[in-house]
Amino acid sequence: MPRKLNLKKQFAQLMDLPPEAVINSALIKIVGNLEISISNHRGLVEYTTTAIRVASPQGVIAVSGAGLVIHYLSSDEIKVGGRITGVELQ
Amino acid sequence: MxxxxxxxxxxxxxxxxxxxxxxxxxxxxxxxxxxxxxxxxxxxxxxxxxxxxxxxxxxxxxxxxxxxxxxxxxxxxxxxxxxxNRLRKRLFFIVGLLVVSLGILYLSSFVWFIEVTGSDRIRADEILNAAVAHGLFSGLPRRALNEAALEAALMSQFPSLAWADIRVEGTRAVIEVVERQPAEYDPSLVGDIVALFGGVVTDVFVARGTALVHPGDEVHPGDVLISGTYYDRWGRKQQGRAQGAVWARTWRESFAEVPLYESYQWDTGEVHSQMLLKLGKYTIPLGLNSPFSAYRTEVRIWQLKFGNHELPVQFTQRKFIEVQYEKRLLPRASVEELALEEAWSKLEEQGVERGKVAQVRTAAVEVPDAEALRVILAVLVEQNIGEFREN
Known part of the structure; x- marks a missing residue:
């Protein structure tokens, strides 16, 4: 498995492809402290107004902040809004 | 998203x-x-x-x-x-609104009101009748109106029109006309000067024609005073336009009637109002007519407009206010004075000057049926009684 992953990674680098498309990894986009969008997620683990935890192939992504709302939730994307104070890979 | x-x-x-x-x-x-x-x-x-x-x-x-x-x-x-779904519950309302809107839109494509402006000697309703005869009637589709043809038809029917213009403003067609000024003194006409009033001739002045009367003659209305027939300096008989003036002492008469009773009305306090909906030329009363036998009405009109265009929808409120009439006897002297004054003003309208009257006779007669007083005024004046009449 790790060899296969390495192969894919090398292929992606060789072909100049976005790695998240080839190897199954999360893509996190943050707009200031207003919005965070996570692609390739594995599901919502916890949701409160101060903390949101999202499962990903690389582990749990923890978003902390205040007044957090989930703007959008689908099988491959989650968008969180509010006042974001921290993002952590656990 | x-x-x-x-x-x-x-x-x-x-x-x-x-x-x-x-x-x-x-x-x-x-x-x-x-x-x-x-x-x-x-x-x-x-x-x-x-x-x-x-x-x-x-x-x-x-x-x-x-x-x-x-x-x-x-x-x-x-x-x-x-x-x-919510709207469906108000289906009838929405369909009704749609139907009414379409109806108004449809009715707006017709001419419903016709107006004549600018007419003076020709009566406005004569022009209106002519327009109707030439195809401009209430209810005509606006597209079917041929302004140029109608203008030409009006001009040919009324030769005294100098100009006619038809324009459509919303549902109203306006016929604007300008009349020719009447011809001034026209020497080419042939005719005599005749007596407008009877009287005793005091002075005759002939500019053209032959005098048929002389001072001291008694003349009656319609008598020829100066004939248009004359002989020129070579003795040839000519027909022309008589010119001149004939002064005469003439009795001018007028009369006036003033009621001996004054009738006045007062409101009883009973009021009834009725709404009328006017769609194009159709008027639909919404409510009962006046239940009173004697009443005065107050009318308020709401005209539906779209921008500056008058739509063919009008709401009218008629307020019937019941009144009662009562009569009051007036003092005879003041009635007589009023009647005399009215008689005088009638004469003055005909050109009699109050200060130049030689003699005044008045008589007052009661008119029994009309419960009024009739005053007859006769004044002796000296004036030009000649008037040109075309042969």
């Missing part, structure tokens, strides 16, 4: 749903995995989450909710299907 996505969810309709339970996150995950996207997710309390999802997905959500023991309640229904 992007703008188009938002618009789409509004078009297909969406629900605002309240989820309650300890495993709400898991239920949302399962829904997302099942291809049911949710948006606008807000945490209210530790076990309540509000979310939005499209109507067609809600049914598919039920087994997932059951699996995770999440209770769901629909909070709000949003979007076009629900708006339409």
């Amino acid at each position: 992007a703008m188009t996505a938002k618009l789409w969810t509004w078009l297909v309709g969406y629900l605002v749903v309240r989820f309650r339970g300890p495993y709400v996150e898991r239920a949302l995950n399962a829904a997302a995995q099942d291809g049911i996207p949710c948006w606008g997710i807000e945490r209210l309390t530790t076990d309540i989450v509000i979310t939005r999802l499209s109507v067609r997905h809600f049914r598919r959500l039920r087994p997932i909710l059951r699996t995770y023991g999440v209770g769901a309640a629909i909070f709000e229904r949003q979007g076009l299907p629900f708006v339409l």
